[in-house]
Amino acid sequence: MSGPHTPEVALSRQGDSSMGTRDEDAADGIQHSHRMLSFSDALLSIIATVMILPVTHTEISPEQFDKSIQKLLATRIAVYLMTFLIVTVAWAAHTRLFQVVGKIDDTLALLNLACMMTITFLPFTFSLMVTFPEVPLGIFLFCMCVIAIGAVQALIVVYAFHFPHLLNPQMERSAHRGLYRRHILGLVLRGPALCFVAAGFSLFFYPLSYLLMATVIFLPYVSKAFSWCKGRLVGPQEPPAHSVEFFTFDLHEPLSKERVEAFSDGVYAIVATLLILDICEDNVPDSKDVKEKFHGSLVAALSVYGPHFLAYFGSFATVGLLWFAHHSLFLHIRKATPSMGLLNTLSLAFVGGLPLAYQQTSAFARRPHDELESVRVSCAIIFFASIFQFAIWTTALLHEGETLRPSARFGGREHAFMFAKLALYPCASLLAFASTCFLSRFSTAIFHLTQIAVPFTFLLLRLLVRLALAVLRALRGLGRPARGGEEDARAPLLPSAC
């Protein structure tokens, strides 16, 4: 405050000019939805991932690890994956809803919070389903939650259409608003209606409820396939009104890239942090133990947990680098098609399983017999998480004109490097898996050291690509001494320090 305040004024001016329109809106109590959406993304991604906890906290004592536990684990993992998909469907519905509703006011913000509160309750119903698969209460509560979410979303739609300035500009200007409203309400209430039936069945024949739940998850895909088949059989229908067709398109062109990134970031961040949560809870030795067993030496007590720390750093490096690959990939992507969205969800579901991999490898860290088994589980999880990322890339390449930036397309500057980056983890995990089969002395310690070493491979990759380019350039320079100007501009990028 005592310093020279000219730059301050300059800065605030800058702020003013870019935010002039926001000032006006804020004055009317209408707000841009950006921040509310990122908050919702954060909440939803955490909720989707928290469900891995009942799986990782399955207590396995060595003598108990038989077929029944394996079956229990498998069931839990299956339900985790299913519920991850359900939350993702809720997230996708939320994304689409707020592609229609462009601005918010206080009422919408509060309604959105109510929606979030109901969604956070889903993991509990999931826990009930897992613990008591034969008691229909879990699935009943789940259906009630979905119905409540649907009701709140329907309220949001009705409210936004009642005050059209809250809608996105295209929708606001449209003449067919009444038609849209009915259409969107239909879409929003489709899932809850199915769940209503499922809730009814849960009272006397619950297996059907599970089936209906699965239908809710795959509803968008089912309906898309259905309309595709219909289109094939009957021939392409003429759109009854052009704008309605546009809107349908808008629903099938889902998921703004920004929100896909925000959701993915949330999942990666929470997975990285679930790991340290376990460390903090389980790996602080008891003060009595330290006195009695280790004669008061805390260092000795902690060294028992050595493998756990190694596993933690290894897992963090893996999560971090998977995020890094995802980040690099989406840097080159211009928009996310529905199929890419689905692949991204599958990849994230396996990323959410990484704490399990950590738990597996660290729980067996001192039981040599089961070590190989647990390393294999970890490899499989990492493999699936990364191969789905790779699949996003190949899917994007199929329509590269629409989906990719020029530099990442075939023949682009970054194409080869991007390919190498995304292929690294599938290859590395396959290699590790294979070595568990051939090398009997392959241990978790080696596995985690490999995990920690992978980041350097990334740097090495870039260095190698750069070196190859430099060699190529030198060779070309020998052949044609002219036209070096364009290449020189890129010279400072060459990491000369390394």
Next chain:
Amino acid sequence: MSGPHTPEVALSRQGDSSMGTRDEDAADGIQHSHRMLSFSDALLSIIATVMILPVTHTEISPEQFDKSIQKLLATRIAVYLMTFLIVTVAWAAHTRLFQVVGKIDDTLALLNLACMMTITFLPFTFSLMVTFPEVPLGIFLFCMCVIAIGAVQALIVVYAFHFPHLLNPQMERSAHRGLYRRHILGLVLRGPALCFVAAGFSLFFYPLSYLLMATVIFLPYVSKAFSWCKGRLVGPQEPPAHSVEFFTFDLHEPLSKERVEAFSDGVYAIVATLLILDICEDNVPDSKDVKEKFHGSLVAALSVYGPHFLAYFGSFATVGLLWFAHHSLFLHIRKATPSMGLLNTLSLAFVGGLPLAYQQTSAFARRPHDELESVRVSCAIIFFASIFQFAIWTTALLHEGETLRPSARFGGREHAFMFAKLALYPCASLLAFASTCFLSRFSTAIFHLTQIAVPFTFLLLRLLVRLALAVLRALRGLGRPARGGEEDARAPLLPSAC
């Protein structure tokens, strides 16, 4: 893909035009840092908040709840607050660092991940410090982490200055870059240097280490106060070079509003989710118990946990509404001064304490004697969380020309409503606290029902303000029948449906 693809093309064109420059940058392997920064914000906010877990998981059996446990709890809470502040300092340093470094490439992204990995390890050192306050290993590890973080940040600075196109444009064009580099390196390495000394002392006289750790936290404020005193005593110094002064200013004008929002969102999101985590872990009844105690009735078994669910929904409503107040507040704020940043941190630290409030109120839910005590703790936490939000508002009002948008300033349209919104929680929590003193029959159930009822007060508030405005307008309309045009434009905002 089979539908009419004209809108698709139109959309991708739109994308092209706004992202033309990003395309070019991506081609060079240089990336805008936006997404990396929000990922870091998410990680840091989770790490800051996860540290409440050792506090909430302190097991308190009824007969054990004596002075010693209270003291233990108090120590843990103090260390939680301290560590929250430390992570916030790390976050602030990170924010400032990436205000200087404007763009990133792969190397910087990987270095940032290494930095994050070290920061995620901080909670573990915290746990060690809490569990073994007399063993210096915890503080030693903590110092090592801070040194490692400092080293990585120094590397980032050196790397970015080596490739100046990564710096922010102002810095890139400056002629005094060498000077800057030294200055920033000094700032980055100041904390780690202190920690190096602290690590040395931890080996033979650890209380001094704790003192030095406290110094690291308050270093920015200490140095600011010192320079202010110096300025008062010696008289305002002329800046040796104008641009250096500008840069110093840039460091004291901290924390882009966007990142403050992202960090706060992270804290609110994780706090809301820690609550459901506890529910999922603790409140799923054991299948044996259900068979033996409740004759197989899951509903009966769950009804025992009724108060827990009530407490959960109450807490979620509180967290959600505190987020809502924060969101409304920052909507009207144009920039966050350092003092507002500090107040925000303090508010968030108490928000992080809300799971503790939940734990307190739900643990004592069926022990009538301690109920009042636990409700008081909750009230106090909510009061502090909200009063610091209110303090942000009053601080902003002191310099309203710089910090607030016009509509929220004195006499602005939203001023009174904003005031009411922010005053609601301090008043409500004080009221609840007072009623625990006067009413002996005040119970946790009533408390949680109040929590759930507060959202409706928000809606009521807006309705009342609107009604008052409408009455005023009607009265004015009777007096002067002309000049109604401007007012009519706002009419659709009046929630006629309610």
